[in-house]
Amino acid sequence: MPEITRDQVEHLARLAHIRMTDEELDTMSGDLEKILEHVSAVQAAAGDDVTPTSHPIALENVFREDVPAGMLTQEEALDQAPDSEDGQFKVPAILDGE
């Protein structure tokens, strides 16, 4: 049975960019273990000879012609931005002053 440690959840939360409190990490590791206990049945259900399915309906070669259309104006693009400057989206510094 899969065991999910708090450290693992912390790592996952970092990958997912979700800040979590200690309490949340504890709850989450318990939840995850419980869910994985149920879903792990999939591992025994299919052998190596089964091809995985990523798309429920098999289609191929769906293309768009190379013609410009449907652009937003700069005003529309920035309309919902939490912060903007000079026609661009503004975000806080990327690195923590290394």
Add this chain to the structure above:
Amino acid sequence: MSHAEQTMDFAEAMERFDPVLGFEVHVELNTATKIFSSAPNAFGDEPNTNVTPLDLGLPGTLPVLNREAVEYAIHLGVALDAQVAETCRFARKNYFYPDTPKNFQTSQYDEPIVFDGHLDVELEDGEVFRVEIERAHLEDDAGKLTHVGGSGRIQGASASLVDYNRAGVPLIEIVTKPIVGAGARAPELARAYVTAIRDIVKAIGISDARMEHGNVRCDANVSLMEKGADRFGTRTETKNVGSTRAVQQAVTHEIQRQAAVLAAGGTVTQETRHWHEDTRTTTSGRPKSDADDYRYFPEPDLVPVHVDAAWIERVRAELPELPAVRNRRLKGEWGFSDAEFRDVVNAGVADQIAETVEAGASAAAARKWWMGEIARLANVAEKEVAELGVTPAHVVEVEELIAAKTINDKIAKQVLGFVAEGEGSPKEIVEARSLAVVSDDGALTAAVDAAIADNPDVVAKIQGGKMAAVGALIGPVMKATRGQADAGRVREIVLERLGVG
């Protein structure tokens, strides 16, 4: 900023180690629209105007693949003599970064559209080196970040501004297999390889291939192994090197730096490194760690691409002449020797000569101007020949002016200088600056007579049969006409007036 690291003399490094190279070259395709959205694929527009809801990662948006991007990838596959996958898929590469609007990149993971190709790269001395191509895959580019506050660099910036015009521009990433055996020529090969890729994607018309615009960007992998070792050393990846010259310098620097680390008993850290054009050195980026877990999975919003043999054959039939083939043809047509042609290619003026010949000049004349005065002007101006502002049409015009005896070679050189300075076409310059040679025999005869009168001893020598002395009379005439006389005609008049010849 990190301090400068120790380096070892290159020759010494080559005595102890063999370098192993690998390249990931990102090429921006010049389709009209982006790879998954119908926004224009254009450089330099107002920020955040070439965007659709998809390019901003708005909720509910879906990608649709641009057929032309696939077509271009097939072109590249054929040009690299590679396999084009019968079926390939896209995958999501998950990581958070503000220039990535969906916080995943749509790329190809285990099913690239192109694989197993090769490219024969010619070094400056004509030696051909085969580089094996592992794969080439399609993906979308990220937006552009500008760091504000601080020095404008990412370090110390107080904020960043994001423009998503570039987000979704189609990229094809070309990945080599490890390149071994280049030895001391590794840096030179690095430059030649990236140059060859640039020339190919330009020749087949899939990219504008302007490295200064970031159309072609190179990540260079370098590792060293002790001579005679059979296992590769730890490699570093120097990211986003933006010119062919810089690729050569970056590889040189990494070889020297890693050699110093290894010689001191240290170990090379597997990491990405950043290239600094100003200091011509690399510095450490973030070390690769478990945090780089991209969680690839098949992109559910896009369906597989199936390329049948007929499609590949159609592309093959339409493919323009590749640079290597073209070079062989041009060398024959122009009648250049191996050395002459190689010099032309190395100087990067083969295209200009070809266009000049096409516009009506002889190959010899074209070569004379592009390898001579124009190359000299570019060198003085510290520019690429192509950026100087002198066009093949200008060269043809200069040749016409010489043929019509309107100007001579010496004036022609001056005229080209003025063309480079943006004064207009050669004919306009000759007109505006009154540079036409003095062909009025009356004026010339008067100048010749004056020279004869002033130099009786020279006249005596000539009349005594010393024909070489004629030059001593031509000089004063040229001076009197401020160089605008045709020297040949002056000589004719001198001999005529003296009744000799």
Add this chain to the structure above:
Amino acid sequence: MTETFDVNATLGADELVRLTALQMAERLRAGTTTSVELVQAHLDRIAAHDGDVRADADGDRGVRAYLHVNTDEALAVAAEVDAIRAAGGPEADALHPLAGVPVAVKDNIVTRGQPTTAASRMLEGWLSPYDATVVARLREARLPILGKTNLDEFAMGGSTEHSAFGITRNPWDGDRVPGGSGGGSAAAVAAFLAPFALGSDTGGSVREPAAFTGTVGVKPTYGAVSRYGLIAMASSLDQIGPAARTVADAAALQQVIGGHDPLDSTSLADAPADLTAAARGRDLAGLRVGVVTDLPAEAFHPGIRAGFDEHVAALREAGAEIVEVSCPSFDAALGAYYLIMPSEASSNLARFDGVRYGHRVVPDGGGTIEQVMGATRAAGFGAEVKRRIILGTYALSAGYYDAYYGSAQKVRTLVQEDFARAFEQVDVILTPTAPTPAFELGAKTDDPMTMYVNDLATIPANLAGIPGMSVPGGVVDGLPYGLQLMAPAREDARLYEAGAALERLVAQRRGGPVWAGAPELEKGAQRATTATTAGGRA
């Protein structure tokens, strides 16, 4: 009801809202009702009985189906339709048969000019600059949009209790859930707050609420309806579908929204079938109905089991051929679903980072963009959303991919093979839609797994991409339950045909449609004015 419908009858507002959508359309065409009258009747009923989803639930006995009521625009569109119809001529003749019939839209489908939140704090106040394809098609056909309905945050849940803004009540019993994630749409339809509505179904989110509220819910074939503008949870499973009181109304709505869309790469290019014609039903004689032997009987409420068995017997009596079909992979389907869905969701929801739109939370004392993203996602997402993102991140991680995501994709193949074999023997497959009737509010919020098993019977259709439909089966313990029909991929017409036949059989046996038996509604709280005007453009 269809039999006794008189297009010319004089009806009050309470009677108008109880008509089916097709009956409303007929009256509009006959000129016996105007669209403004119809829209206003629904708006008045919403004002009286919907309460305010954002109000404290203790003080609000309303249905709380709508997150946003689109009063002005709906009335404007209705007036336009009325004017065109009154003017007559070619424009009136060209009106869509459903023009003027109001509709509600689940709030994870983007709409210009009115808010779209997906019931998440993350998108509170956000306005989309574009319409979803299905919304564009509603506008083109001139169906007034009454408003946006409540759901579990980002459609993640089976009870609508995970909405960041408030619970929705089941019109049959205000202390019970309406199902989820599309509880708002189903409750609105069941409570006559809309004749029909759009939902989205990833693992049963249209069908389960339909079962819980005594209405019809359809998940079309994957790709039959465009997903462009549906805020994605799991791209390979999501499908927009209709919620309605009758099979014919559902068919009519799918007819409007369905068909090929070049903006969705997974959209089917098939020529659209005439679903409205199919929904006239068929003779049950000769219909081959599959009954799955592998669903765990013990998981189902005894009343639902008994009801199901009675319907199977009645079908047989009516001449249908009942065939037992084996689908051994259904056992693992739930596990596969709860790996694939969170994996795709973890990636789809990565875009909510506070950079380009939506919520942004800056930690105390500022911070780097990484810290802002972490704080934004911590504050903007609810617990269930976080749980699924973390689970999906885990399932896709290096070292676990093959064991979890990879295995799940293989189970998906096996489920498809099970269906393929079954459909060699039968025309449609019949199961109960959900194992239980609607449960009490708060009953399943503690243990996520108890909520997840609710989707047992609905998930296989999403994994295989085939169409499924919940039709009301009857009432147990005073609560409705649903019967699920499934058909092969691209056979939505067959599904509607069989669904209409089953609906008729149920009505015959009960002496009327199930939905007509819903109790009278309680009064709702006064809707706070901010809730209806937030971001709304008049």
